[in-house]
Amino acid sequence: MRTRSPHLGRSCTTSVIGMSNQHIVCPHCHGVNRVPAARLAENPKCGACKAALFDGLPVDLGSGHFRTHIERSDLPVVVDFWAPWCGPCRAMAPVFAQAAAALRGRAQLAKVNTEAEPQLASQFAIRSIPTLIVFRGGRELERMSGALDARSLNAWINRWV
Numbered sequence: 001m002r003t004r005s006p007h008l009g010r011s012c013t014t015s016v017i018g019m020s021n022q023h024i025v026c027p028h029c030h031g032v033n034r035v036p037a038a039r040l041a042e043n044p045k046c047g048a049c050k051a052a053l054f055d056g057l058p059v060d061l062g063s064g065h066f067r068t069h070i071e072r073s074d075l076p077v078v079v080d081f082w083a084p085w086c087g088p089c090r091a092m093a094p095v096f097a098q099a100a101a102a103l104r105g106r107a108q109l110a111k112v113n114t115e116a117e118p119q120l121a122s123q124f125a126i127r128s129i130p131t132l133i134v135f136r137g138g139r140e141l142e143r144m145s146g147a148l149d150a151r152s153l154n155a156w157i158n159r160w161v
């Protein structure tokens with residue numbers, strides 16, 4: 001007589017995920033923090049500078065800290081390559097800031113001023129602005145050129161968070 005598999009019933013895979021640590025890069029001092037996944041919703045503070053790790057604001061990135069955020073964060077990082085002289089960039093800025101607040105703790109939104117950081121614009125072959133790039137684990141997942149309205153921006157980012 002054959003016995004049936006005992007695997008019917010409950011699964012416990014989420015407990016494994018719940019025990020893992022997430023690497024979060026501080027938007028203030030750029031230190032890399034390890035935060036238990038279970039504490040991500042408890043407004044975690046940076047171990048080095050004590051500021052909130054999730055402040056819901058886009059972080060301005062220059063070449064000095066860009067790689068740290070892109071490569072060390074376990075959250076997707078959405079970078080807006082922009083410039084002060086670009087009208088569509090300025091028009092999208094409030095929408096981008098709103099998205100940063102809405103995605104607080106789920107994605108880090110960031111801005112690179114291509115006028116101040118031409119080497120980053122060159123490294124990522126930015127040919128028109130605004131250009132948005134989603135990174136995770138140091139890899140570019142997707143990019144989009146042209147200003148987006150709030151609905152389109154949120155829909156695009158939500159594919160990756």
Ligand SMILES: [Zn+2]
Nearest residue numbers: 026029046049
């Ligand atoms: Zn910090």
